[in-house]
Amino acid sequence: MLGIAPWNAPVILATRALAMPLACGNTVVLKASEGCPGVHRLIGSVLHDAGLGDGVVNVITHAPQDAPAIVERLIANPAVRRVNFTGSTRVGRIVATLAAQHLKPALLELGGKAPVLVLDDADLDAAVEAVAFGAFFNQGQICMSTERVIVDRKVADAFVERLVAKARTLKAGNPAAPGVVLGTLESAAAAQRIAAMVDDARAHGAALPLGCEVDGAVMQPTIVDGVTRDMQLYADESFGPVVTVQRVDGDAAALAAANDSEYGLSAAVFSRDIARAMQVAKQIESGICHINGPTVHDEAQMPFGGVKASGYGRFGSKASIAEFTDLRWITVQTAPRHYPI
Incomplete structure (x- = not known):
């Protein structure tokens, strides 16, 4: 082998x-x-x-x-x-x-472009914790990393506000330094590549409620709101501490956005109604889907792919x-x- x-x-x-x-x-x-x-x-x-x-x-x-x-x-x-x-x-x-x-x-x-679908009845605090972990853990350098948040417009403002507040508490740098919980990217070149993707999104009209701070191979958590199909970040895997936000109306629109990707590794759905979340999860084109949990989740006894x-x-x-x-x-x-x- x-x-x-x-x-x-x-x-x-x-x-x-x-x-x-x-x-x-x-x-x-x-x-x-x-x-x-x-x-x-x-x-x-x-x-x-x-x-x-x-x-x-x-x-x-x-x-x-x-x-x-x-x-x-x-x-x-x-x-x-x-x-x-x-x-x-x-x-x-x-x-x-x-x-x-x-x-x-x-x-x-x-590769992956893992989406988290936040439905209008989701526990927003739980969703924020899962997205922050999934997007920024290991500096987003995981195939399962949360790259996309697809959130119902009814709760989008509240969700983004809480996610920004959470992300501000996550500092990247030397992990041995006090208060630093995130490390560095693989290289300074990787940081520049990711920053260029963020710049492209901004040039096409996206908002940047948090980020994009780069110092060598260190990149602080970045949130890009309002991504559209004409932006590189919409389709391409960033493999960095960047998460995008798409605002949609209803479950059908959320599913359409989630499946509008060439990738299909991991996904997650947040809803207080498990039956509703299960119906959504069954229609997501991914090998793995977690309900009310992060996209970064693997267990040795489970089939992964x-x-x-x-x-x-x-x-x-x-x-x-x-x-x-x-x-x-x-x-x-x-x-x-x-x-x-």
């Missing part, structure tokens, strides 16, 4: 790329992220020291410029039977193409066994058999 893990949650996502394949009896090659090769090498060392034999877990590191060639050679190698990849949709398409060329199954967990451009296949739970095994049919003939020829 070949596992390709990203940098944004280096321990848990690399472990996920290894754990179930190993449990299913496979040996694994882990292609480390060029963004955190030391962490991924350490995981291999820990597993070896724990008693796994030579060759059971193999960690490959490389220079960033060598990534395309390394991935192509690994997938083409006859020893690799299946591939699992966690990362961007852009790279996921490349991995899927290479795997298909060699007729090798691939499990892809890709997306639809549309967020990938296919599932990590976690019994559902993932099929991703790392082959279903076979073996027969035993116990009596003489009649053949028609």
Whole structure:
């Protein structure tokens, strides 16, 4: 098995790329992220020291410029039977193409643009807490991060006011410093890329009730209100501490807005009426949906994965066994058999 893990949650996502394949009896090659090769090498060392034999877990590191060639050679190698990849949709398409060329199954967990639907009867305080966590935890560098809030117009002003107040309490910087709860982005270049997306939204008429403060790789929580389809932030994953707000009229409009995305990984619905929320959740095009909870939520015993451009296949739970095994049919003939020829 070949596992390709990203940098944004280096321990848990690399472990996920290894754990179930190993449990299913496979040996694994882990292609480390060029963004955190030391962490991924350490995981291999820990597993070896724990008693796994030579060759059971193999960690490959490389220079960033060598990534395309390394991935192509690994997938083409006859020893690799299946591939699992966690990362961007852009790279996921490349991995899927290479795997298909060699007729090798691939499990892809890709990008997201997770929406939170706040219905007109929602507990706004609970919704604000979940959105703040989902949007800003790990600086928004999570595939499940809340990128979009789709809120009923009846409660939109109150919701935005409370979300801004909450976000003001979340300071980014050196996590070791007093009062700092958020860290840095992956790079200063990432901060500039995200800031450019915010600038584009403002140029097209969006409001900015909070943000956009950038200092190197540090970006403070940012809220963009009134996004429309002509803005880059409407469709593209920011992968940063930015959340957008869309105001809609009614559940049908909220659903239409939620599904107006190429992505479909995680989503959430907030309503005091669970039956109503369930009806909405069933119609959202996502692999995962939480009612009255954050979009950033994973449990090892649950099937994790997306639809549309967020990938296919599932990590976690019994559902993932099929991703790392082959279903076979073996027969035993116990009596003489009649053949028609």
